[in-house]
Every structure is written in C-alpha cells, then in structure tokens.
Amino acid sequence: MTKRRSFVQQLVLVFFLVLLWVMLWDAVSLMHIITGIILAFVVTRVFYLPPVVLSGRFNIIHALSYGLWFLYSLIIASVEVAWYAFRPRAVGAGSVIACDLRTSSDLLMTLVADTASLIPGSIIVDSDRALGVLYLHVLDCDSEEKVLAAKELVYHIEELLIKALGSHRDLAALKVNPDPMADERGGAR
Amino acid sequence: MSQIVLDTLIVAASVLLATSAIIALYRIVRGPSILDRMIATDVVLASIMCGLGGFMALSGRTDLLPVLIVLAMLGFVGSVSVSRYVSKSDSMTPGAEVGSLSDFSSSDWHMPKESADDAEGDSDTGTRQQAQSAVGEEWPDDVARGISDVADGPDAITVQEDEEPVTVGLDQGTDPGADLSAEPVADPDAEGEGMGTGPDSGPEDSDDGERTGPEPEEDEGGRR
Amino acid sequence: MILDIISAVLILLGGVLSLAAALGLLRFGDLLSRMHASAKPQILGLLMVAVAIAIQYPAWSTVTTLAIVISFQLVTIPVATHMVGRAGYRTKHLRRSMLYRDELAEAVDRAEAREAAWERRRGSGTDHNDG
Structure with a gap:
C-alpha cells in the first residue's frame, strides 16, 4: 500500500518536472515529453531529496x-x-x-x-x-x-x-x- | 509625437537602470563585509536582468529569454555559496542540523508541536540527545536509511511508522546514507574557523560611517 | 504603438524600483536593512519587465519562459536572503545598536553553547575533521 501510494506521488513529481522541461523548450512535442520523462527520472534518482509531506488538502x-x-x-x-x-x-x-x-x-x-x-x-x-x-x-x-x-x-x-x-x-x-x-x-x- | 514619448521613456528607463548599477557598484567597493558585496552583486544582476528584459521588449527579439534564466540562477547560486562560506555552521556535526537552534536531526523532520511543549526547548535538547544513537560518531540509523514514512502523529518523536503520510518523492531507492556520510569529511579549514572568521570577518560594528539609525549608547558587537 | 508605450512605462517603473533598491543599498546602515532594500523591489521590478515582454509577444512560448523566470525568482530570492541574513546574524556582521528588539539572541546563544559542548565531547573521540 505504501509502495503504491508513494509511486503515485513520485509520478506527480515527475509530471511537474516534465512540465517544466516542456515549458523550457517552448513546444509540446513527443520528443520533448519523452526526453523530459527520462531526465525527470534521472534527476530524482541522482539528486535525492527527502519527500515533502503534503497534507492532501487544497482549497x-x-x-x-x-x-x-x-x-x-x-x-x-x-x-x-x-x-x-x-x-x-x-x-x-x-x-x-x-x-x-x-x-x-x-x-x-x-x-x-x-x-x-x-x-x-x-x-x-x-x-x-x-x-x-x-x-x-x-x-x-x-x-x-x-x-x-x-x-x-x-x-x-x-x-x-x-x-x-x-x-x-x-x-x-x-x-x-x-x-x-x-x-x-x-x-x- | 508618440515616438518622442516612447524615446523619452526608453532613455529615462536606461538612465535609471544604469544609475542603479553604478550605485550598487559603489556598495561593492565600499561594503564593509563580503555579504554586503554579495547583495550588491545581486542588485547589479537584477538591474542587468531588467535592462535585458527591456531590450527584448522594445527591440523585437525573444531569443535572449534563456539568458534571463541563467542570470537568475547565477545570482542565487552566488549568494548561497558566499553565505555558506561565511557562516561557521558549514562544518558538519552529524546527527544535528547544522546551526540549528534546537537539537533537531534530519530524521525528526515532521516534529509535531505537542511533543515540544516546554519553553524554548531546554529539556528538548536533553531528550533528543539521548534519542540520538552514538552521538556524533556515526549517522543514526533512520538518517542513514533515508527519510520517508515519517509519521505525522502526536506520538512521533523519532521515526515511527504509525501511518503513511502523503509524501511526494522517492521511497528509499538509492541509499542516501552513501551520499550523506560523505559529507562529514568537512574541509579541514572549517576547523580553524571560529565565529565568522572568514577572510572577511567584518568589523565589530560594521559601520561605514553612515549612521541612519539611532545613536548607539553601548556597542554590543563584541559580545559574540 | 500604444502597446509600446505601455511596455515602456512598465520598464520605466522597473527602472525606478531598481534605483530604489540601489539607493536603499546605499543609504541603509545595517546589513539586514540593506538586504530588505536589495531583494524586495527587485521582485516587483522583474514582474513588471516580464509583463512588458508578455504584452509585446503574447505567444505561449514567451509567456511560459517568463513564468519560469518569475517563479524561480520568487522561490530563490527568499532562500538567498535568508542564508545571507543568517550568516550575517550569526557572525560579526550585525550592528546590535540598530536593533530595537532582538528575540533571537538568546536562542542563538543557547544553540552555540550546545554546539560547543558537542564539539568538546566529540573532540575526545574519533574526529571526522582531522586530516
């Protein structure tokens, strides 16, 4: 259960990084998205940060x-x-x-x-x-x-x-x- | 007519930005401490960024936008590295956050308030120092394991897996212990540095003669 | 043309704020006060310049890059000022005469006493920092 939930949270983080990458390249194309995903995974592995505890609530x-x-x-x-x-x-x-x-x-x-x-x-x-x-x-x-x-x-x-x-x-x-x-x-x- | 207005505005903006850069340059030269020089450099960088932005807006080119990003990053990294260099707390004392006000290790990140209910944590230092394993010699187990699954409940003093909080980030894939344990090998120069004795430790009363505040009756700069 | 004038006015305002930042850097007498002056107007000035650019080129590509620049600045400026402020407070760069009330001194003294005790205790055992 923990693994599944933290995998989802990891996906959220990767999604935001991919978004940032695509915004830097100023164009949404398949190549950008794929390289963004690869780079996001590499970055989160290499630069390990302690997880941020979200409260799960956003008004x-x-x-x-x-x-x-x-x-x-x-x-x-x-x-x-x-x-x-x-x-x-x-x-x-x-x-x-x-x-x-x-x-x-x-x-x-x-x-x-x-x-x-x-x-x-x-x-x-x-x-x-x-x-x-x-x-x-x-x-x-x-x-x-x-x-x-x-x-x-x-x-x-x-x-x-x-x-x-x-x-x-x-x-x-x-x-x-x-x-x-x-x-x-x-x-x- | 509107062209004249536009030209006047552009010239005025350029003059203002150049003046601000020159005044900040004065502070770089004069600043009694390295930190003053660092923030003056930040102001110069900000003026350059504004000038570059203005140039882009009024001359029809947007290919210089990544330069803005790079300048912003340079300013930030420069400020942070200089201030880490100046402050004494760069020598790593493992098991505690460097320069922290309470004895608070990285494993106690989500410390609830209920467990720290005395005034200003005098007894906190006692309890938490006992909670640290092998004080100072090695990383506590929870820190070496990585930081995750820290409970956010009222009973959590050290890491206890009561519940799974909503976390964003990795679970322990790589072992951050390998990275973290490399850090306590601090540079031997840090050992010799006392309180703020960098190459530019700043005068007791870092004052360049311009007093813009109330007259001091007793200078307490030597207290530290 | 009117757009050009609006952009120029915004850039002028950005210039005024930059000048305010530099003047504050010149006139304030304390490291901590100078930090206020250096960091704060800079943000608004950059925001105005970014809006000026976005007015001229309302394409998605420029707007996203500008959003990146502004959000990076929003995130990194407090961190940088905090680090400079903390370094300046803990070391000798502070003019205590300029402080009306100081509620941090006691906590810092206690923390430093605790760290000194830690160092003394650790110095008798294995020392990581020795060569």
Whole structure:
C-alpha cells in the first residue's frame, strides 16, 4: 500500500518536472515529453531529496484569496520600501521578532517564511523547526505598535496558508488558537 | 509625437537602470563585509536582468529569454555559496542540523508541536540527545536509511511508522546514507574557523560611517 | 504603438524600483536593512519587465519562459536572503545598536553553547575533521 501510494506521488513529481522541461523548450512535442520523462527520472534518482509531506488538502478558493492578497501586498509594500529608500529622513532601527507558529508542518513553515520574505518589511533570519518558531527581521520597527503589527502580519499569512493547504491538524490548531496575539496585546483590543 | 514619448521613456528607463548599477557598484567597493558585496552583486544582476528584459521588449527579439534564466540562477547560486562560506555552521556535526537552534536531526523532520511543549526547548535538547544513537560518531540509523514514512502523529518523536503520510518523492531507492556520510569529511579549514572568521570577518560594528539609525549608547558587537 | 508605450512605462517603473533598491543599498546602515532594500523591489521590478515582454509577444512560448523566470525568482530570492541574513546574524556582521528588539539572541546563544559542548565531547573521540 505504501509502495503504491508513494509511486503515485513520485509520478506527480515527475509530471511537474516534465512540465517544466516542456515549458523550457517552448513546444509540446513527443520528443520533448519523452526526453523530459527520462531526465525527470534521472534527476530524482541522482539528486535525492527527502519527500515533502503534503497534507492532501487544497482549497482553491482560499488559495486564490491568498494569491490575490499576496499580489496586493507585494505591490503596496514594494512601493513602501522604495519610499523608504527615497525619502530624505533616515530609516529607523529594525528588530528581530519571534513568531511562534501554530502549524507544525515543514511545508507550511517554509511557505510562511517564503511569503514573509517576499512581502517587503520582513525577512526571515532564522527558524526553529522543532518548536515551530520563525525569527524575522523587520525593517523600520522601533516601537511596540510596529512590532505587534509585524507579528500580526505573520500570523495572518499563516492563517491564509493554513486555510489554503493546511492539514486537518493544522486547521484544528488554527481553531484552537485563532488569535495568538491576544495575550501580547494584553487584551487591550 | 508618440515616438518622442516612447524615446523619452526608453532613455529615462536606461538612465535609471544604469544609475542603479553604478550605485550598487559603489556598495561593492565600499561594503564593509563580503555579504554586503554579495547583495550588491545581486542588485547589479537584477538591474542587468531588467535592462535585458527591456531590450527584448522594445527591440523585437525573444531569443535572449534563456539568458534571463541563467542570470537568475547565477545570482542565487552566488549568494548561497558566499553565505555558506561565511557562516561557521558549514562544518558538519552529524546527527544535528547544522546551526540549528534546537537539537533537531534530519530524521525528526515532521516534529509535531505537542511533543515540544516546554519553553524554548531546554529539556528538548536533553531528550533528543539521548534519542540520538552514538552521538556524533556515526549517522543514526533512520538518517542513514533515508527519510520517508515519517509519521505525522502526536506520538512521533523519532521515526515511527504509525501511518503513511502523503509524501511526494522517492521511497528509499538509492541509499542516501552513501551520499550523506560523505559529507562529514568537512574541509579541514572549517576547523580553524571560529565565529565568522572568514577572510572577511567584518568589523565589530560594521559601520561605514553612515549612521541612519539611532545613536548607539553601548556597542554590543563584541559580545559574540 | 500604444502597446509600446505601455511596455515602456512598465520598464520605466522597473527602472525606478531598481534605483530604489540601489539607493536603499546605499543609504541603509545595517546589513539586514540593506538586504530588505536589495531583494524586495527587485521582485516587483522583474514582474513588471516580464509583463512588458508578455504584452509585446503574447505567444505561449514567451509567456511560459517568463513564468519560469518569475517563479524561480520568487522561490530563490527568499532562500538567498535568508542564508545571507543568517550568516550575517550569526557572525560579526550585525550592528546590535540598530536593533530595537532582538528575540533571537538568546536562542542563538543557547544553540552555540550546545554546539560547543558537542564539539568538546566529540573532540575526545574519533574526529571526522582531522586530516
């Protein structure tokens, strides 16, 4: 049973590699597909990577909303960083914040870290995989409100991603802990 | 009329891209550390890519698209290799992820949160170090066997085949132990390197005289 | 002609973002801040240039290759910045004065103490790294 299922997963990986190969060659022909299949098998054998644990769940609506929010944030925040570079006033101090994620899955942590790095304002500096903690450096973050705002952004990213492709355990963790910032804010909100 | 507008736009874009490359060049020369120079090189590469893209868009040729891919790859590989060279954690300590914050081996990849419930994992290091077989001398069995079928259940601390998670990738065809065990033979140079003592270890307070932040009252750069 | 002007405007915007990246590289005072400036506008600039090219040549071949370039950049830029940031944080390239709050220092200190203990214990047995 395991062999069969992992063979299917292997096929999925090979399919995506073949797709990439065909896209590189800019034409769909039998020759390209065959050479793509051969190369995909060779690559996955030679460059052995540990398997990615998917959650088996993909919600297209939430994924779409994540994509749109991502694009929107990318544009807004790129303009913001550009503004910081251009304005005559110097940029303030940054800070390194720790965000204890609710998810425990490797893939989701990686995606949250990637997204937080792409959306200007934060870059991922380190991560603690065993505990599920991400450490990010935030630009221009020299007051408590900005630190809280940065943390809320990261948790928002995580929430969107869990809804889009988190496992059921992650969804349960999300329900248990819908607002991890409550104690930090002191319940003042 | 529109031709004049078009020409002005093109000239303006070229001037901007050239300026950005020259300014990044300044940072390459001036940058107090090798990492500064590396990210400035990234910016130069990005300007070149934008310029190449603009050239392709406005002069009617698309045969330079693979060049974009190659430039992107060059930037990435360069950044990663330089930063691996700089950081101390390139010397392999088998059984633990290099430079990791918790004592966390490759076999514990899908660590659930429930089993790590103390603050900041002080007792985690104790339990997990006991869980490692033959600390430091050889690869633990599960790592040498390859990483697969790791359970995603609440009881999994080390590799236990409780259930089959949905995985994408190979099951253990080739033996990655052969590949992995070749790595601990680290270069002997890594042994002599202390904390960040590459050829360009950076000044204590890597500052090129341009302070754009608050004045430091006490410099803690020497703490590490 | 109008398409050409739209493409030129997009490329100009890409140039502006590249200039912002370079200026940030010049003006920010800290390695970590400079990394923000170098990586972020670059992505949007590349996206705009890619859209400009795609407008001019809406053929499938160019669009797929551009999609490849953009997705490679999306995937590799965070990894590269993370590695540079981690190397810069752990070694002496960090200006602590520029940090308002630092929640990572304690964890890193503990990890390094643990690694030092590991090295000491391992040094008494067989050592892989010796020649």
